[in-house]
Amino acid sequence: MTTETSPDEHQQQEIRLALSEIPSRLEALHFVTADARTPATVPNHQGRDEPTSIFNSYSPHLDNITNIALFHNEDQTPMPSPDEIIISQRGRRRFNNGSSPDSGSTPLRMPFQRTPTKVPLSTSMILRSSPRKRLTMGSTPPEPEPTVMPSPTKPRQRLWRQGLPPAKKLRMIEEGGKPIAQLNEETPLSLLLQGMSQQQLIRLIVGDLVAGDAETELRLRTRLPMPDINPMEEELLHAKRQIFRSLPTSRLCKKTDSSAYSRAALHLNEFKRLLTAHTKQLYDSANWDALLDYVTMAWPILRATPHWDSATHNVTRRQCFKLLACHCLAAVKNGGPLLGMVRLQATDKNLRDWARDFDDIQSCQSALSKAISKGRATL
Template identity: 30%
Template sequence: MNAFWITSPATATRSALREITRIAPGTPSSHNNILTQVMSFPTPPSSADEEVVRKRGKRTMPIPTAVELTPPRTPTKKARSPRKQLTPKKTTTPTKGSPVRSSPRKRLLLPADITDAISSSPTKRLVAPFKKLKLQLKEPNVHPTVALAALTKSQLISLIEDITDRFPTVSQAIGSLVPAPNLHHGEQKLNALLRNVYRSFPQKHWGNSRDAFCYRRVQLALEMFKEKCMSKARQLSEGEQWGALLEYVMLAWGFVKRLPDWEDPPHNKCKLTCFRSLAAHCMAALRKGNLESTQLEILVARFREMKDDSVCIMPCLKFAEATLLEAQRSS
């Protein structure tokens, strides 16, 4: 009987290594023989635990199908792109009529009056209306002149109206004691506003100082001057103080003519508006005021000087000359 030797993998490996040492290094077939012999060695069988570990490392993710990537389209709703699906929806700001939502924990922490206002209808106010305290006591020891200092202009006018209605004889005394309007404050205000106009000019500007660039820098100061000039004349006209109105027209005319003249004619609209407003108030004062001949002569001489500044005063000059001529004929 022939005896068969069963060789184990370790014995085969040792025999292969002996063959490697026998082959002389440097021969061309040495490397090929070594590789073929090593690759031909039988690999040892793996155990059950190694198979489990190998299967765990080869997990694969399921590949999504085309149906899962693109949602089905419906005839009433357009399909949204994956980018739009990933972007969060914008929360709209709550309107005034929309109810305010809050968690029960927050509602418990809030005061009672605020929770009642939130849970109520939107038309209900959050804060209760302020109630006036009835603490305005009548001070008997305060002098009337001291108490009048705390009143507004409308309260003073209504007070005088009540006094004249109760005591008709006092109306004539009050009319004779009413002083003439003080124009000194208006003069100071116009002077300050005129200085502000010239201060608004740019300090460093190469070119003409009356161009459009400088006008844009001075425009706001010009509007403030025009508003003050016209409001004071309107106040005197509403109070029917015709003599003081004529004095104010002469006073304000000198400030208006000192306003800068600009290159572009539309930029001179502010100055022209002031001249026209003063001329209109002057005409109203000439017609409604009872002027004497001496006063008309002074006004005619002054109007002739003012016509060089603006032709808006020409109707006033003609009316004053006609009234003066009629007064001289009647006398």
């Protein structure tokens, strides 16, 4: 007795049969080769008359299962695309322990290496980077050879060509001619003598006028005046005014500090230069009376110069006092009683006053006492 099945029961039977074939189909997919791009042909264990299963009619689902199986295959890995290679290089570098056969051919990425771009490796374009990056990337260009620069010193300029002597001074006076001072009789003699130098006047008087004549020399000697120190005094007073003129005029600024000294230092040196030149001129000419009078005149002017707060700034002032004291001693020793009792006694009074400014001036006291005693003995 045959029992007829209903359509619903027939459909459920087909579903059970399809579900029972799933394990066998998955087992067959594991043996698919790597180069297969389409799902492998699974042998049909059913007969020809059996109905087609649900997997045979739904091919996209079967393709996805095949791709999953190919991806999980341990024997063969898929070839990555160029974009995937660049993305993997941008991430953290995984150091290879040497298991890969081509580990030595691929250089490791250093910390300061730039991110790779989609530029072919065979390009000839040189990318700009800092020297430190070039050193780390191993593409250091050859160092340029140092260029030899010429010496920066300026060559000396020659006033004349080498081998030629300098040009001789032109003689404006004709041979055998006379100077205009001898030809021009209208000009006074005193005015013409002002243009002469000191050495010219000495040669004129001693060499031409006296010329070894004792009477003429004695007559001229009795008429020689004492050197005039008034122009020297005017120069010293002018130098002192320049010192005080250089000082700050504001009531808020001190006139004896370091800043004021820096402004007056130049004029102080000029004042010292004038003292040295004047005393040397009188000392070399052996005019002891004029030298002693000059010391008496210059000492108060020197005392009136500023006394600075710092001891180092008063060195120039102290040197000037020492210069005057030395010439005072030289004038008293060499002049002696010839200086006159009036001048010697006036100097004796001045020494007591000058001792407050310079202590070493007392060394002149003994020489002055001897000169005074000799002068009194001759009276």
